[in-house]
Amino acid sequence: MSRERRLTEVFVEITNSLVDDFDVVELLQTVVDAAVELLDIDAAALLLSDQRGDLRGIAASDEPARLLDLIELEADDGPCIDSFRNGEQVTNVSPEDADRRWPRYMPAARSFGYVQAHALPLRLRGNIIGAMNLLSAQGRDLAPDDVIVGQALCDSATICILQDRAAHAQEVIAEQLQGALNSRILVEQAKGMLAERSSIDTEAAFRAMRQHARGTNQPLRAVAQGVIDGAILDLGRVRD
């Protein structure tokens, strides 16, 4: 199968992940595996930042690459760290420069059999959410086409992740809105019930509920629910 055909397949797979149940880990595993398959590299591993901005190792094409990612995080130096920090591609660094820039990372990489490491950012405009390590045991530079393909993989993963995060954030707010609406309604219903049970008007019922909420250190909604459930039958007269 031609690389173009395989590449198309991979991109379809990535965009499909948005339609089905979205799983970030699965998506990024697809990306690192595709990178190894389609580019002239031997291993790939991906670091992603959580909502607080801390990097975590999420996916790797094999165990040594995964361990190397963890070492990179520990050491706080390496191509992925650089790429994440400045949002730039880190490619085709000479061995001398690599040793100078990443004094802790490079020896570790060599101990795993990798003599060269590149990194591409997961980035959409100003939003940098991670980076992908591309590891080579041969020490060959990345061809320009490989860089383009690798970056395209990173970009499509980035879009999927940001889309999912945005959708999730909206869902959380929608849920809050729904909760706030239901609370209002519940409180009004409880006012009616309490007013009828205690033979007081709804304003007095509301004052009694608020007082009870303060006195028992509960939110008003919980008191309302208690009235509705029958757990709170009569709050008595309100002391003016």
Next chain:
Amino acid sequence: MPSAERVDEILAGIYGEVSSPTPTLPQLLVDACTQTLRVTGAGLILLSDSGMAVIATSDGVAQGIEDLQFTMGEGPAFDSSSTGRPVLQPDLKRTGPERWPELTSGAAALGVQGFFAFPLQFGAIRLGVLDLHRDAPGSLDRGELAEALAFAEAAANMLVDMQVELPAGALHAGLAQPLENRHPLHQATGVIAVQASVTLAQALVLLRAKSFALEQPVLEVARHVLDHTCRFDD
């Protein structure tokens, strides 16, 4: 799925008329619906297990059809909300009576012949419905349907945008205000629940039945319940 660009365009058009989310945003949206789509009227409602709140309507007929749905406790909006899918009724006279017998005659009296309800939702969270109606029968063609879906998504986004700056539990004024108008209704439901010794859901059914029998709006019956001129305990 509506295109993100079209949804953004719709929102930009509405937000462009005010400097920040204000109580008039939902009104601007329903007005934009009637200007852009080939519909006679539009209504934006919030719908939950506990009740319905009409947030904005484009005119009296739109308000009337929402009140009618609420009084009858049935209608395309309810179905749309519970299934999470649009309910398209190009000719309510013909297909309505079977599904919503009580609603259809009232709708005809209001001059509503086509009715299209679109759910407003984020994932599993169903917030409400965008109702569109026409005074003549006829389907929405593909382009109109896409546009309506874009408006529904814009409406859902707008609701969330109104809420996003607020702490959890707080409600935007544009949403709290319409809700407040229905407070007597919810209070009356509570009163009836105690008087008749039934659940709140059953109390609402009783309230609706009384409204239907007296041919009075639900809110008016609710006020009578609250001032004790209408009782449910015998």
